[in-house]
Amino acid sequence: MILPIHPDHPQPHQISRVAQCLRDGGVIAYPTDTTYGIGCSIFNKKGIERIYRMKGRERIKPFSFICSSVSEVAQYARVSNVAFKYLKRYLPGPFTFVLNATRDVPDLLLTRQKTVGIRIPDNRICIDLVLALGNPIITTSANLSGEDPVGDPLVIENTFGNQLDIVIDGDILMTDVSSVINLVNDVPELLRAGLGDVSWCTR
Numbered sequence: 001m002i003l004p005i006h007p008d009h010p011q012p013h014q015i016s017r018v019a020q021c022l023r024d025g026g027v028i029a030y031p032t033d034t035t036y037g038i039g040c041s042i043f044n045k046k047g048i049e050r051i052y053r054m055k056g057r058e059r060i061k062p063f064s065f066i067c068s069s070v071s072e073v074a075q076y077a078r079v080s081n082v083a084f085k086y087l088k089r090y091l092p093g094p095f096t097f098v099l100n101a102t103r104d105v106p107d108l109l110l111t112r113q114k115t116v117g118i119r120i121p122d123n124r125i126c127i128d129l130v131l132a133l134g135n136p137i138i139t140t141s142a143n144l145s146g147e148d149p150v151g152d153p154l155v156i157e158n159t160f161g162n163q164l165d166i167v168i169d170g171d172i173l174m175t176d177v178s179s180v181i182n183l184v185n186d187v188p189e190l191l192r193a194g195l196g197d198v199s200w201c202t203r
Helices: 012-023 045-055 070-076 081-090 124-133 153-163
Strands: 002-004 028-031 036-039 064-066 095-100 115-119 137-141 166-169 179-182 189-192
Touching: 002 012, 002 153, 012 028, 012 124, 012 166, 028 124, 028 153, 036 045, 036 064, 036 153, 045 137, 045 153, 070 081, 070 115, 081 095, 124 137, 153 166
Parallel strands: 002 166, 028 166, 064 115, 095 179
Antiparallel strands: 028 036, 036 137, 064 137, 095 115, 179 189
């Protein structure tokens, strides 16, 4: 089902509707500040398994997730003083930061090194959804693994059909990805170049 939500002024009743879907175990597609993502609550184990299956993604690749603020990031990742300065400077924005995880992160989202990837997109719909839900949501590009990201909600609906409970229509978006920065050792290391200036990272 496609659900239009205004990208700049998300309607509270629509946000509440999607948040309830997520609480009930739903999996959704939603806009970010890069392209469309697919997600569910980070505590929805069955939903996470659904996303792996629908994307055809290898299980050895954990998903990143979206927080609503830097203070919420600190609940799920160990944020040093140095890392905090980078997060405050570049978030919200098109960056995924890899950090050491806390015990609050479900095992399905941990790498072998016990790290996690965390985003705060510069997108009002994303932030309002996480706030309404009360915890982070999974983020992974809305495409089959190995294919290009998709920026059109109608294409996403046609691709995944009833595998998704809601497809939010927040307008047509670009089809780029976030830049991934490793901050585990407090030295920003570029793992993937996407949107955003990455001249401040080591390569």
